[in-house]
Amino acid sequence: MRDFSRDHCWLSINTATVRKSRGVDLPLPQIIEACARRGIRAIAPWRDQVAAAGLDTIARLVKTHGLELSGYCRGGMFPAADARGRQEARDDNRRAVDEACELQAPCLVLVVGGLPGALAGKAAHKDIALARTQVHDGIAELLDYAQSMRMPLAIEPLHPMYAADRACINTLEQALDVCDELDPQAPGSSGRAALGVAVDVYHVWWDPKLQAQIERAGRRRLLAFHVCDWLTPTTDLLNDRGMMGDGVIDIPRIRGWVEGQGFDGYSEVEIFSSRNWWQQDHGQVLDTCIQRHRTAV
């Protein structure tokens, strides 16, 4: 397991972590500059932030500052109530692949979607098996395109509390079942799989099968590793994630399992925190990420 205590060369900042500074939206160019000033070598930007600043601008800034991406957030949201909705998702996901290529991301992260309409509070139906079928078919189709563009897809299993509205792939086992079906591995094959997973400790830490499934994933399928912490109590299902070390997740243990498979990429900090970190100055938040990366990850 790598020693993170001496520097932060394996730290990446998911840009949602500093989406707001003192409660005010922070444009992506400022986030990039604040990261670069601190010697942070990698980021994982969100599409809406990229779109607001312009893809060309962000691509140039990333290059100017010599930054890498640890992933691109995000594609997915496959299920829809009708054929038109699914077509829109298909088109949008191809654009996400194109953008990820432009930014030279190592993978496009997929948050696969749940029951259509549920995110807006009006689920079109209650058939989660159907949603899962549409996710399966959507990934299958996108994978063809992504492979032609040489962009790996990373399925991010989300915590089961998001099954209705954000992602109906909720365990690493389930994600890997999809990977194995759509992208069977050649025995002894090496390198990065075309279809793999993003392991975010927040979503999977509770899983009694986590260690076994990380071992099953192996190096080829482990495309991204995200960290934050689970607070007790957690006051909001989406936006009350904790800074590493402030919660109950044994992050080093999980990182050890992931690195035990040969993962040698960035540890990406992704914190949604409307009541705490988004209310603070983004410079202080980044400084705290650096410090906790060294002591709590």
Add this chain to the structure above:
Amino acid sequence: MRDFSRDHCWLSINTATVRKSRGVDLPLPQIIEACARRGIRAIAPWRDQVAAAGLDTIARLVKTHGLELSGYCRGGMFPAADARGRQEARDDNRRAVDEACELQAPCLVLVVGGLPGALAGKAAHKDIALARTQVHDGIAELLDYAQSMRMPLAIEPLHPMYAADRACINTLEQALDVCDELDPQAPGSSGRAALGVAVDVYHVWWDPKLQAQIERAGRRRLLAFHVCDWLTPTTDLLNDRGMMGDGVIDIPRIRGWVEGQGFDGYSEVEIFSSRNWWQQDHGQVLDTCIQRHRTAV
């Protein structure tokens, strides 16, 4: 699958559902009387409510009104930070078995506990594997006593969002693994297992392996069936559960799977709802439970 549309003879009320009426604590004797007046045949009372009214009083009221129990809530909370804490849990769980016997409950429901101290916001450690070992050992010890008293124990897997503070058994598969290890089934054995599960749709509806694990459980291990609904959005991790029909859970489908195994017990309504149902008059809440039992379960 039984037809629930004509009456509510298989409806049970978990008494937490009407723990408050118009925001004010409602004593268990009043809950019992309100249920009995409506022809509700079964309840599942909570220990704190029983203790407040007196065990003898409740036992007598249950008998007077000809009520059955669909379960007794609850034992568990096995992990502790030290030996003294574990001894206290052991003693308290034996008392819970005794009370369940006195009330002629069909099973004692176990909410097994999580990281010691996490419920109070100060986890003593982050080792969920250790907590799970203590849960395993605690159930093993309690099972000896419960079997001597002929009181079945029903492990209730809780939603993974409660893994830290309430229960580190989070899937039906995990619960059944414990059952199979501690209470191996004799081939062809019938009747009720000494150690089984309580299936609450709120906790398990998201699980892609739910149907398979219900089939694995079989009639012997299916000791209780709880219903409510998952709201989108959900505004509180604990106390924002929905009335059946108001959320996204396909309850009839899950009931079909459970009854497909031969389950023929009560459908127990357990709703924690600080912002909605606990603010309404308990009579209206019970009337709504009856109506939804007939139309949405």
